[in-house]
Amino acid sequence: xxxxxxxxxxxxxxxxxxxxxxxxxxxxxxxxxxxxxxxxxxxxxxxxxxxxxxxxxxxxxxxxxxxxxxxxxxxxxxxxxxxxxxxxxxxxxxxxxxxxxxxxxxxxxxxxxxxxxxxxxxxxxxxxxxxxxxxxxxxxxxxxxxxxxxxxxxxxxxxxxxxxxxxxxxxxxxxxxxxxxxxxxxxxxxxxxxxxxxxxxxxxxxxxxxxxxxxxxxxxxxxxxxxxxxxxxxxxxxxxxxxxxxxxxxxxxxxxxxxxxxxxxxxxxxxxxxxxxxxxxxxxxxxxxxxxxxxxxxxxxxxxxxxxxxxxxxxxxxxxxxxxxxxxxxxxxxxxxxxxxxxxxxxxxxxxxxxxxxxxxxxxxxxxxxxxxxxxxxxxxxxxxxxxxxxxxxxxxxxxxxxxxxxxxxxxxxxxxxxxxxxxxxxxxxxxxxxxxxxxxxxxxxxxxxxxxxxxxxxxxxxxxxxxxxxxxxxxxxxxxxxxxxxxxxxxxxxxxxxxxxxxxxxxxxxxxxxxxxxxxxxxxxxxxxxxxxxxxxxxxxxxxxxxxxxxxxxxxxxxxxxxxxxxxxxxxxxxxxxxxxxxxxxxxxxxxxxxxxxxxxxxxxxxxxxxxxxxxxxxxxxxxxxxxxxxxxxxxxxxxxxxxxxxxxxxxxxxxxxxxxxxxxxxxxxxxxxxxxxxxxxxxxxxxxxxxxxxxxxxxxxxxxxxxxxxxxxxxxxxxxxxxxx
DNA sequence: AGCACGCCGACT
DNA sequence: GTCGGCGTGCTC
Numbered sequence: 001x002x003x004x005x006x007x008x009x010x011x012x013x014x015x016x017x018x019x020x021x022x023x024x025x026x027x028x029x030x031x032x033x034x035x036x037x038x039x040x041x042x043x044x045x046x047x048x049x050x051x052x053x054x055x056x057x058x059x060x061x062x063x064x065x066x067x068x069x070x071x072x073x074x075x076x077x078x079x080x081x082x083x084x085x086x087x088x089x090x091x092x093x094x095x096x097x098x099x100x101x102x103x104x105x106x107x108x109x110x111x112x113x114x115x116x117x118x119x120x121x122x123x124x125x126x127x128x129x130x131x132x133x134x135x136x137x138x139x140x141x142x143x144x145x146x147x148x149x150x151x152x153x154x155x156x157x158x159x160x161x162x163x164x165x166x167x168x169x170x171x172x173x174x175x176x177x178x179x180x181x182x183x184x185x186x187x188x189x190x191x192x193x194x195x196x197x198x199x200x201x202x203x204x205x206x207x208x209x210x211x212x213x214x215x216x217x218x219x220x221x222x223x224x225x226x227x228x229x230x231x232x233x234x235x236x237x238x239x240x241x242x243x244x245x246x247x248x249x250x251x252x253x254x255x256x257x258x259x260x261x262x263x264x265x266x267x268x269x270x271x272x273x274x275x276x277x278x279x280x281x282x283x284x285x286x287x288x289x290x291x292x293x294x295x296x297x298x299x300x301x302x303x304x305x306x307x308x309x310x311x312x313x314x315x316x317x318x319x320x321x322x323x324x325x326x327x328x329x330x331x332x333x334x335x336x337x338x339x340x341x342x343x344x345x346x347x348x349x350x351x352x353x354x355x356x357x358x359x360x361x362x363x364x365x366x367x368x369x370x371x372x373x374x375x376x377x378x379x380x381x382x383x384x385x386x387x388x389x390x391x392x393x394x395x396x397x398x399x400x401x402x403x404x405x406x407x408x409x410x411x412x413x414x415x416x417x418x419x420x421x422x423x424x425x426x427x428x429x430x431x432x433x434x435x436x437x438x439x440x441x442x443x444x445x446x447x448x449x450x451x452x453x454x455x456x457x458x459x460x461x462x463x464x465x466x467x468x469x470x471x472x473x474x475x476x477x478x479x480x481x482x483x484x485x486x487x488x489x490x491x492x493x494x495x496x497x498x499x500x501x502x503x504x505x506x507x508x509x510x511x512x513x514x515x516x517x518x519x520x521x522x523x524x525x526x527x528x529x530x531x532x533x534x535x536x537x538x539x540x541x542x543x544x545x546x547x548x549x550x551x552x553x554x555x556x557x558x559x560x561x562x563x564x565x566x567x568x569x570x571x572x573x574x575x576x577x578x579x580x581x582x583x584x585x586x587x588x589x590x591x592x593x594x595x596x597x598x599x600x601x602x603x604x605x606x607x608x609x610x611x612x613x614x615x616x617x618x619x620x621x622x623x624x625x626x627x628x629x630x631x632x633x634x635x636x637x638x639x640x641x642x643x644x645x646x647x648x649x650x651x652x653x654x655x656x657x658x659x660x661x662x663x664x665x666x667x668x669x670x671x672x673x674x675x676x677x678x679x680x681x682x683x684x685x686x687x688x689x690x691x692x693x694x695x696x697x698x699x700x701x702x703x704x705x706x707x708x709x710x711x712x713x714x715x716x717x718x719x720x721x722x723x724x725x726x727x
Numbered sequence: 728a729g730c731a732c733g734c735c736g737a738c739t
Numbered sequence: 740g741t742c743g744g745c746g747t748g749c750t751c
Contacts, residue, residue, distance in 0.1 A: 007751080012728055017751040040750040041730055057751050096728095713746075 032073025221374030223580030243312025250321035273299030384589035398494035428483035435478035507535035664689035
């Protein structure tokens with residue numbers, strides 16, 4: 001009797017392919033095995049996801065598996081089910097989903113022989129060496145970074161923005177020594193168990209009691225309330241049952257400090273999966289978790305796709321963070337998949353945040369998630385005082401009003417640090433001719449170019465194009481070009497003029513990549529000397545600045561009134577996260593928010609009542625207009641060389657779908673707010689329904705139509721289920 | 728996505 | 740005469 005296997009092949013087709021399992025193969029065909037198969041003129045690596053006894057495919061069309069690449073299945077049954085579920089739920093080609101379930105090394109037929117990554121640490125006899133020449137800034141900075149983080153791989157060093165030459169100079173000078181493995185669990189520092197307050201204790205007990213069954217918790221804890229300690233205690237109890245824990249953290253959340261805290265508490269038990277690892281390290285850790293050798297996996301988005309031996313607890317830290325949603329290809333939400341896996345593995349899932357997403361708060365309201373609140377700040381620190389500054393009719397200098405400047409001066413006089421937040425990098429977002437009104441626009445996008453004064457450049461923040469900064473208007477040749485609006489670079493300059501004796505530290509993508517690393521700047525801040533920090537949302541995540549007692553927010557209005565209905569939610573979260581950077585027990589913080597609309601009800605709620613009432617107000621609005629998370633949505637996007645062809649493609653889909661049912665809706669094609677980006681035109685269809693099944697039913701039909709349509713040249717299209725952006 | 732097949736323009 | 744442009748179609 002012939003044997004068949006259905007294989008998920010890495011190609012963008014929404015189906016599996018049947019192959020004959022030849023008798024010449026020694027092993028028995030098993031679901032979860034990787035196989036090498038002929039596919040058209042190519043040979044590809046696929047994963048068996050079914051072993052049917054017959055097949056509808058014509059005999060002459062059927063091909064045979066070339067060989068089995070695994071002795072025993074490389075993906076366990078639960079992951080195969082997850083892949084199939086995800087392909088259906090996200091309406092994404094199965095083969096591409098399964099591809100992402102595998103570590104990169106296992107996606108190829110022949111495992112690439114890769115030598116283990118080399119790590120570098122400070123040489124033991126560094127004190128005997130001559131100090132680095134004072135002009136070798138890069139080497140000094142890299143050495144400091146390595147000293148601070150212990151051990152770094154070549155790849156991590158490169159990611160921090162240091163060239164190979166800089167590293168090689170340090171190696172040749174004898175300042176660094178080789179190490180085989182990343183810094184092992186703490187050897188000297190004993191693990192310190194912090195004592196719990198009543199709320200923390202209650203949270204730990206609730207989670208621990210739930211171990212062994214599926215349950216969902218929203219751990220709502222203000223910054224500094226000790227969420228991590230709750231996680232660590234719950235993990236301890238999970239380990240006590242002989243089960244494993246998955247901990248997800250946002251992309252920028254995996255600081256050396258976080259990792260250290262876990263490794264100190266659970267020596268020899270923690271695996272990590274993040275961008276700093278080489279491919280071979282990734283498979284090693286992947287296998288250690290699958291076999292059960294390691295009990296804790298700490299990782300970013302893709303870690304949610306790791307097979308576990310016995311998964312007993314899932315924690316998603318900063319669950320509101322947008323980096324949990326993959327923004328290309330298979331657009332999955334790691335947070336949502338975490339909940340799905342909790343249900344599959346019958347274990348509790350803890351979503352933690354100081355600023356929970358409306359999705360999770362909605363689930364709390366529906367009784368699906370149990371709310372655990374941490375209101376007290378650990379160590380008795382007080383919440384910062386928040387003030388709204390009305391800047392209507394006020395003269396601003398690079399966006400700074402008088403009250404904020406005065407408050408900054410006072411803070412510095414008291415020997416403290418100030419943080420000024422502006423979520424816009426560069427010098428100025430627009431360059432305009434004072435004489436004829438000409439605006440510097442991007443050639444490829446519907447956007448203005450941002451002035452980068454230090455580099456004498458105009459840059460497009462959407463496509464990366466650069467031009468040299470003109471000195472005269474290209475249209476009327478007038479010399480008077482004016483900068484419209486501030487960016488962090490301009491803010492830095494202006495603050496330097498106001499406070500010439502105080503160091504200004506700017507933290508944004510431009511300063512952290514150019515100067516090599518963010519860590520050096522952070523270290524500088526942590527010395528505690530009076531200074532002013534200026535920066536974008538990079539400041540809002542991952543780092544705490546205990547000596548900052550003043551947080552100034554320059555311009556939050558833009559986000560509150562953005563085209564996307566999620567604008568206020570995101571701005572509110574960002575605002576609270578930035579505000580949370582400030583102060584500690586003995587140094588209470590102040591937050592000043594400049595606004596042109598200080599009477600805005602959402603802003604009022606946020607400032608006077610806090611995040612939760614603010615979020616509840618937004619949630620009520622979503623309910624009123626039947627927007628997510630009250631309803632479910634999906635977006636079909638298309639981009640092409642002309643707006644017409646992108647819209648025409650989407651129109652064909654919308655026209656082929658049934659109409660008249662009020663239980664679901666489809667609108668479009670809508671051109672994106674910035675229709676042209678990087679030379680391509682973008683449009684979208686938006687599907688919405690309060691019934692998930694109805695949404696999926698019609699989305700499925702839409703995909704089938706889209707697949708069959710002949711596409712005009714160069715058209716690309718994609719499906720996004722539970723999108724976090726409309727465009 | 729790849730890759731092959733196929734049908735029309737400027738070249739040694 | 741052919742090399743090569745990318746339109747179209749298929750992948751068990």
